[in-house]
Amino acid sequence: MRIDSPGTLVAEVRWAQAKKAVDVRKRLDDYLNMVERQAKKRKVPFTGRIKPSEDWQGALEFNYRADRKVRGFIRQCPHCRRVVIAQVSGDKDDAVVNVANQLLDTLQDHSEDGWWTWALLGLAMRLPERFALVKSQVMSGYLMLQFRNRYTEVSVERWGLADVTLKRWTLEEWALQATEWKRIRAQHMLGEVERHPAVHLAGLRRSPTTWLRRKVERIVLRRPEEIRGVVWHCEPSNRIYSVRVERGTQELLEQIVASVQCH
Ligand SMILES: [Zn+2]
Numbered sequence: 483m484r485i486d487s488p489g490t491l492v493a494e495v496r497w498a499q500a501k502k503a504v505d506v507r508k509r510l511d512d513y514l515n516m517v518e519r520q521a522k523k524r525k526v527p528f529t530g531r532i533k534p535s536e537d538w539q540g541a542l543e544f545n546y547r548a549d550r551k552v553r554g555f556i557r558q559c560p561h562c563r564r565v566v567i568a569q570v571s572g573d574k575d576d577a578v579v580n581v582a583n584q585l586l587d588t589l590q591d592h593s594e595d596g597w598w599t600w601a602l603l604g605l606a607m608r609l610p611e612r613f614a615l616v617k618s619q620v621m622s623g624y625l626m627l628q629f630r631n632r633y634t635e636v637s638v639e640r641w642g643l644a645d646v647t648l649k650r651w652t653l654e655e656w657a658l659q660a661t662e663w664k665r666i667r668a669q670h671m672l673g674e675v676e677r678h679p680a681v682h683l684a685g686l687r688r689s690p691t692t693w694l695r696r697k698v699e700r701i702v703l704r705r706p707e708e709i710r711g712v713v714w715h716c717e718p719s720n721r722i723y724s725v726r727v728e729r730g731t732q733e734l735l736e737q738i739v740a741s742v743q744c745h
Pocket residue numbers: 559560561562563564591592
């Protein structure tokens with residue numbers, strides 16, 4: 483992940499999942515040797531040093547200066563075994579050390595409660611960690627993230643300009659026509675989400691596979707076929723939100739809906 487500032491400061495975080503304990507000191511030496519070799523090639527003076535971090539337990543702190551000033555950290559987490567390298571770089575007048583320390587204060591390499599936070603352009607939600615992102619879509623006025631865990635699928639969507647949309651349709655009409663629900667004969671009910679007007683929907687998955695396969699999935703594998711969802715209108719943000727859970731529980735749907743910060 484790389485985050486640019488309007489100026490010359492850049493923050494970068496790299497991470498990888500390791501199965502065993504890795505020698506972070508060796509990885510860091512390799513990395514700094516590479517930077518030094520590149521600096522030499524360009525005839526830029528290089529100075530660097532490594533020391534144990536005082537703020538982040540078990541981490542090594544590194545500072546170097548070539549054509550840019552850099553402060554960073556490397557650590558392998560003893561719990562999740564992820565190896566994380568975080569660094570901030572900038573020109574000689576940039577507050578590199580300050581920003582690097584702030585970054586470190588907020589860095590978490592694993593979730594404490596088994597739920598992960600996912601966010602895209604202000605659309606934030608939490609899902610159990612076993613869910614993986616399988617699809618995403620970013621368009622002007624529309625965002626979509628889709629997740630899967632075995633046969634359970636979750637999609638979260640957000641539309642802008644709700645006032646324009648809701649001039650033509652009621653929320654109910656729109657939920658049934660414009661969303662994925664149009665392909666399913668859904669039952670719907672009006673309600674509320676966080677005091678916003680909402681449509682609660684439920685239907686059965688119309689599987690594209692064969693009749694036999696559906697029977698096997700339902701009877702032998704006991705896979706649920708239900709699709710549940712909520713579409714709500716958040717007036718303060720002028721947006722419409724939708725959360726859909728295919729082949730998952732009502733409880734999961736409610737937990738995800740509660741985790742979406744709509745305004
Ligand atoms: Zn961890």
